[in-house]
Amino acid sequence: MTVSEDLLQRIKAKYGDLSxxxxxxxxxxxxxxxxxxxxxxxxxxxxxxxxxxTVVRFANTLGYGGYxxxxxxxxxxxxxxxxxxxxxxxxxxxxxxxxxVHQILENDIKNLRRTMEEISPEVFDRVVEEIGKAPNIFIIxxxxxxxxxxxxxxxxxLLGKRVKAVPTGVTSIFEQxxxxxxxxLVIGISFPRYTSKSVEGFEYAAxxxxxxxxxxxxxxxxxxxxxxxxxxxxxxxxxxxEAFAAPLSLITALATAVGMRERENVxxxxxxxxxxxxxxxxxxxxxxxGWQEPIEK
Amino acid sequence: MTVSEDLLQRIKAKYGDLSxxxxxxxxxxxxxxxxxxxxxxxxxxxxxxxxxxTVVRFANTLGYGGYxxxxxxxxxxxxxxxxxxxxxxxxxxxxxxxxxVHQILENDIKNLRRTMEEISPEVFDRVVEEIGKAPNIFIIxxxxxxxxxxxxxxxxxLLGKRVKAVPTGVTSIFEQxxxxxxxxLVIGISFPRYTSKSVEGFEYAAxxxxxxxxxxxxxxxxxxxxxxxxxxxxxxxxxxxEAFAAPLSLITALATAVGMRERENVxxxxxxxxxxxxxxxxxxxxxxxGWQEPIEK
DNA sequence: CCACAATTGCAGCAATTCCTGCAAAACCAT
DNA sequence: ATGGTTTTGCAGGAATTGCTGCAATTGTGG
Numbered sequence: 001m002t003v004s005e006d007l008l009q010r011i012k013a014k015y016g017d018l019s020x021x022x023x024x025x026x027x028x029x030x031x032x033x034x035x036x037x038x039x040x041x042x043x044x045x046x047x048x049x050x051x052x053x054t055v056v057r058f059a060n061t062l063g064y065g066g067y068x069x070x071x072x073x074x075x076x077x078x079x080x081x082x083x084x085x086x087x088x089x090x091x092x093x094x095x096x097x098x099x100x101v102h103q104i105l106e107n108d109i110k111n112l113r114r115t116m117e118e119i120s121p122e123v124f125d126r127v128v129e130e131i132g133k134a135p136n137i138f139i140i141x142x143x144x145x146x147x148x149x150x151x152x153x154x155x156x157x158l159l160g161k162r163v164k165a166v167p168t169g170v171t172s173i174f175e176q177x178x179x180x181x182x183x184x185l186v187i188g189i190s191f192p193r194y195t196s197k198s199v200e201g202f203e204y205a206a207x208x209x210x211x212x213x214x215x216x217x218x219x220x221x222x223x224x225x226x227x228x229x230x231x232x233x234x235x236x237x238x239x240x241x242e243a244f245a246a247p248l249s250l251i252t253a254l255a256t257a258v259g260m261r262e263r264e265n266v267x268x269x270x271x272x273x274x275x276x277x278x279x280x281x282x283x284x285x286x287x288x289x290g291w292q293e294p295i296e297k
Numbered sequence: 298m299t300v301s302e303d304l305l306q307r308i309k310a311k312y313g314d315l316s317x318x319x320x321x322x323x324x325x326x327x328x329x330x331x332x333x334x335x336x337x338x339x340x341x342x343x344x345x346x347x348x349x350x351t352v353v354r355f356a357n358t359l360g361y362g363g364y365x366x367x368x369x370x371x372x373x374x375x376x377x378x379x380x381x382x383x384x385x386x387x388x389x390x391x392x393x394x395x396x397x398v399h400q401i402l403e404n405d406i407k408n409l410r411r412t413m414e415e416i417s418p419e420v421f422d423r424v425v426e427e428i429g430k431a432p433n434i435f436i437i438x439x440x441x442x443x444x445x446x447x448x449x450x451x452x453x454x455l456l457g458k459r460v461k462a463v464p465t466g467v468t469s470i471f472e473q474x475x476x477x478x479x480x481x482l483v484i485g486i487s488f489p490r491y492t493s494k495s496v497e498g499f500e501y502a503a504x505x506x507x508x509x510x511x512x513x514x515x516x517x518x519x520x521x522x523x524x525x526x527x528x529x530x531x532x533x534x535x536x537x538x539e540a541f542a543a544p545l546s547l548i549t550a551l552a553t554a555v556g557m558r559e560r561e562n563v564x565x566x567x568x569x570x571x572x573x574x575x576x577x578x579x580x581x582x583x584x585x586x587g588w589q590e591p592i593e594k
Numbered sequence: 595c596c597a598c599a600a601t602t603g604c605a606g607c608a609a610t611t612c613c614t615g616c617a618a619a620a621c622c623a624t
Numbered sequence: 625a626t627g628g629t630t631t632t633g634c635a636g637g638a639a640t641t642g643c644t645g646c647a648a649t650t651g652t653g654g
Contacts, residue, residue, distance in 0.1 A: 019600080019601060019602085020601085021601075021602070022601095034376060034379055035376070037335075038334075038369075038372045038376075040640085040641060040642080041641070041642060041643090042640095042641070042642085050602080050603090051602065051603045051604080052603085052604095052641090052642080052643090053602075053603065053604080053642095053643080053644075054601085054602065054603080055642095056642065056643060056644085057601095057602095057643095057644095060643095066642070066643075067641090067642060067643085068610090068641090068642075072335075075335045078375075078379070079331060079332070079335075081379070099418045099421075100550060100553060100554050100557065101413070101416055101418060101421050101547070101550045101554075102413055104546060104549055104550040104553060105409050105412060105413045105416075105543075105546050105547070105550065106413070108409055108542065108546040108549075109406050109409050109410070112402050112405055112406050112409070112542065113378075113406065114378070115402060116398070116399055116402045116403070117377070117378045118305070119398055119402075121396045121398060124396070124398050143451070144448065144451060144452075146447070147444040147445070147447050147448040147451075148444070150443070150444050150447070151441060151444040151541070154440070154441060154444075155441075155538055193580040193581070194580060194581040195579055195580055195581065196578055196579065196580060196581045197579075198581075199581045218327045218328075219305050219306070219308060219309035219312075219327070220308060220309060220312045220320075220323060220324070220327065222581055224309065225312075225313070236328060239553045239556070240553075240556060240563075240567065241452055241549050241552050241553050241556070242549075243546070243549060244448070244545055244549065245405065245409065245542040245543070245545050245546040245549075246402075246542070248541055248542050248545050249401060249402050249405040249540070249542040250398070250402070252401055252405075252538050252539075252540060252541065252542075253397060253398045253401040253402065255538050256397060256401060256536045256537075256538050257397050257398075259536070259537060259538070260397065266537075270537065281493055282492055282493065282494075283490040283491060283492055283493060284490070284491040284492065284493040284495075284496045284519055285493065316630080316631060316632085317631085318631075318632070319631095337610085337611060337612085338611070338612065338613090339610095339611070339612085347632080347633085348632065348633045348634075349611090349612080349613095349633085349634095350612095350613080350614080350632075350633060350634080351631085351632065351633080353612065353613060353614085354613095354614095354631095354632095357613095363612070363613075364611090364612065364613085365611090365612080365640090595654100596653105596654090597652100597653095597654090598651105598652085598653095598654105599650105599651085599652085599653105600649105600650085600651080600652095601648105601649080601650075601651090602647105602648085602649070602650085603646105603647095603648085603649090604645105604646090604647090604648095605644100605645095605646095606643105606644095606645095607642105607643085607644085607645100608641100608642080608643070608644095609640105609641080609642070609643085610639105610640080610641070610642080611638105611639080611640070611641080612637105612638080612639070612640080613636105613637090613638070613639085614635100614636095614637090614638095615634105615635095615636095615637105616633105616634090616635090617632105617633095617634090618631105618632085618633085618634095619630105619631080619632070619633090620629105620630080620631070620632080621628105621629080621630070621631080622627105622628090622629080622630090623626105623627100623628090623629100624625105624626085624627090624628100
């Protein structure tokens with residue numbers, strides 16, 4: 001816990017006693033430990049302009065058992081930085097222990113970051129294209145992913161698309177997919193542990209020649225193997241429940257992008273909807289906020 | 298640029314040709330490269346449960362010159378993630394091409410952060426209590442919030458609770474809520490622009506003397522006024538679509554906490570479910586991972 | 595300028611990590 | 625089952641990386 005601080009503090013504490021060459025190493029570490037964490041003693045030495053031995057002795061001076069020990073500490077520091085929200089680190093004694101809520105929200109933040117990192121804007125755009133021009137859209141999603149499927153379906157419908165969420169229900173997925181045609185788009189949403197019905201349904205659709213998009217958690221998911229286009233959203237689960245924030249966010253982005261693509265149509269049909277919503281009092285009227293323009297600084 | 302994609306793409310390309318042991322390595326790398334990047338071949342092998350040799354051969358199969366080469370690639374990937382994220386953090390929305398996806402995911406990260414700051418662990422715990430001891434639970438959620446309601450309902454059901462998601466459907470919310478009793482718990486989920494049906498239904502339940510919990514976006518939301526307990530999840534919308542990542546994450550945390558509260562019961566009923574799942578082949582079997590314990594340090 | 599101390603780099607040795615031949619085990623299709 | 629193929633782990637040698645004695649260098653105060 002205080003491990004990462006240790007490194008910085010050790011350097012600070014001993015900095016005065018260090019020799020010139022060692023000071024330059026210390027300097028480099030403070031500025032670039034995210035690079036240094038991966039270097040061998042020799043490489044680090046060359047980079048800083050000192051010999052390998054000096055680097056080793058530097059580690060010893062700081063009180064480490066050897067260079068590998070120092071290196072490990074840098075790596076821990078790095079890992080910590082990756083997974084922890086800086087805000088939490090800074091906020092003082094406010095939180096006694098990282099409560100469960102915090103752990104889970106933090107985990108979802110990590111998933112979102114990672115998703116952001118791995119998502120390919122090109123693929124994303126092409127998916128938006130596909131959704132835009134597809135005459136019919138089928139969305140496969142079972143169990144927990146069904147909620148995601150419904151969400152996507154609902155918004156695409158709002159945007160004037162012909163959409164059908166296809167869960168296993170009264171009729172099997174296959175039956176519901178018999179009407180799929182080659183121009184149609186099938187979006188499969190599935191995360192570990194992938195439900196077999198979803199995989200089979202998706203496979204069936206692919207074999208029938210439909211265009212296929214997978215929203216899943218990794219390139220090696222069974223859906224990704226079958227799909228024309230794959231969008232990755234991370235969903236590391238560290239409990240028995242899926243962490244679906246990232247997939248949901250991705251789906252939100254998808255729907256938004258589709259909306260942007262056909263701005264005119266969408267605005268028109270939204271205006272129309274507003275009227276309906278108003279007439280039928282769909283929304284609560286105590287706190288009506290009205291339409292909000294995309295703001296954000 | 299394409300360096301980091303290379304690793305993923307290589308894995309995807311060769312994944313089919315890999316053996317079982319190698320697949321589990323691939324799996325581990327995709328989920329945990331931030332840890333794997335620091336490990337030696339031997340350590341990685343031990344962690345995944347295969348021999349060092351298999352790890353080395355895995356690297357070769359992917360086309361790398363050896364394990365160090367593969368390792369270097371993971372490190373590059375990691376470094377990239379670090380720098381990208383910090384860049385994104387520092388200048389939100391100021392990127393050269395701030396793609397829509399990034400904007401939206403980033404916005405959701407912001408929502409999660411603010412939710413994390415504003416959530417009260419005490420209230421959260423009390424809500425968990427309430428859920429735990431309630432004989433029946435009703436979850437009100439309409440339109441987009443319906444997905445959230447379904448999600449929560451599904452998991453609570455999995456945990457052995459008597460739950461009913463109450464959307465406007467064949468019968469009105471009121472009709473569905475006539476059976477509510479004073480010991481029962483009603484959870485209302487609603488975000489701007491609050492659907493009137495949800496507010497009215499929630500109000501009705503409150504007047505009937507049920508215990509009430511609101512999951513909503515602010516203390517001044519109509520639901521919060523009526524509820525015994527209120528959980529705040531931020532959902533700043535910067536488009537016509539709600540950003541529901543934070544509420545979803547909060548709900549995930551809720552369900553997890555409830556699960557933890559009754560660990561024994563839950564584990565027992567999960568074991569039972571595992572059997573059922575297995576017998577009926579609910580999950581896809583190519584990539585079966587089995588039950589994973591909550592790990593993380 | 596000299597003597598002495600501290601620091602540095604080299605070179606070779608020690609330790610770790612990685613690679614590969616080989617036999618046992620697992621798998622698979624008869 | 626059975627024979628053949630593939631996969632796996634082990635063991636030991638190869639390569640890399642880290643450590644340290646020693647001599648050269650630098651720096652310093654007299």
